[in-house]
Amino acid sequence: MSKGQCLTGHDSDIDLSIGTCNELIEAAKQAGSVEELHALCAFLCDRAGFDYFLYGAVLPVSLVRPQTFIISGYPNEWWERYQECNYIRIDPVLRHSTERQSVPLDWNDVDPGAHSESNRVRQFMSEAADFGLTSGVSFPVHGREGEYAILSLATGDDHGQARGRIIASMPFVQLLSGYIHEAARRIFEHGDVTLARPSLTEREKECLLWAAEGKTSWDTAHILGISERTVLFHLHNASHKLDVSNRAQAVARAVSQGYITPQFR
């Protein structure tokens, strides 16, 4: 790998300022369609000095079959190949977000991982380079209902050339990625019924909370000062609303989708 000497954070390569950043934040707050959001990302991508972008979000509606949403500014051929080969399973950039990292990832810093995995990862990245995605940087976002997303910017330039842009754009794109995610949430929520989120009552959430703390129905009944039957009743209703088949799944969904969060008492 060529190691550039472009160590200074000279932002002459990029055309992003606090002013443009704020304009983009406002634009993201206004965006009402996928097309608008696509245009916004493309604009950001261009200003940051990159050629391609991809925004992808994953919703944990189910742990084994999560829902995904994509706004792609990648070359079509690469994106098709990506889906065809199910590269979602080995993409190290996506893993960075899956692992709930909170800092950006310079693709040059990707750790291919151990033994058998590493070869596939290396091959994946070299194939990406063949399609024009040589260098890049990815920004993870973690959403309020347990979803996680990633905004990637890529260029055909090698890392030595791109490094300055990567570093200089980081603060702005990191901040913007949160707003873009908020916009995407808003937009997809309108269009997709699978995002309809049932509302749970206070009691239902309380019962789920104590169930998640390992309490039996009998325990919870005594904690809340109600009968065991009533606890069962609330948990049954919650399970029905959440469309799950038992207590463990109800608790898993309540935790992963943010129905119950760490409390202070």
Place this chain on the structure above:
Amino acid sequence: MSKGQCLTGHDSDIDLSIGTCNELIEAAKQAGSVEELHALCAFLCDRAGFDYFLYGAVLPVSLVRPQTFIISGYPNEWWERYQECNYIRIDPVLRHSTERQSVPLDWNDVDPGAHSESNRVRQFMSEAADFGLTSGVSFPVHGREGEYAILSLATGDDHGQARGRIIASMPFVQLLSGYIHEAARRIFEHGDVTLARPSLTEREKECLLWAAEGKTSWDTAHILGISERTVLFHLHNASHKLDVSNRAQAVARAVSQGYITPQFR
């Protein structure tokens, strides 16, 4: 509330550039003690044009009694009052992070919420102002093991005066908050035994994953091609390692602490 006209993102108030930002990122990566991290935050706070800072992290070791870690650059009197009055329960800024928001919160944009709550929130914020925390901005961080943190910067200036600084510092502080969090994780991990994280085997995680998906032991046994007894065995071992008392709690902990995450198959 005084509404300032300082709508332009003039960054003359702040002394933060991409260069300083990168230096601070490197410093955060190097930081090895709470004192170093405190100094780093104080430096950042000063450069961003604010008077006080607070970094707080919450670890969901338990949902009802989470572990907290604080690096306080708030006035002592206020911080003592905050803890004494258990303001952690009504602090709307903390709630912003608890709700897993991913964008910064300008304290001026705080929504006091509905009816009875709103008065307490308003009173809380006016009391904060009495102690010199008139305006501020908070940056939520979501960590890889389910923890969430918040970095707040505050000043005695009113919002009209502070607005420019808040806006101008956002990109830099948002980015840095992630690195500061990583550093805090690293530092606290060394000093605190309660952060020791048991490691689960692949099979244990698989069994937990399917349990979280609502599968019974019998179902999981057939999915994995092993006997029901073995599934019970793995779940028993996992529960022991995680120090939980039943399946629901095991699943809750596995999900909230990131042992199991949405999969792609």
Place this chain on the structure above:
DNA sequence: GTCATACCTGTCATTTCTGACAGTATCCCC
């Protein structure tokens, strides 16, 4: 060769959960 680790399997008694039957009371909105 022993130790540790991961992985695997069986039975039995007891507890807990789940689903289906049955209800009552309160509150708010229209």
Place this chain on the structure above:
DNA sequence: GGGGATACTGTCAGAAATGACAGGTATGAC
């Protein structure tokens, strides 16, 4: 005054989980 949402309570049978007893193999490290 009715409809809907919320909260609450009861019993019973069957399914599932839990805990404690018992055991096995394969692997790699020292």
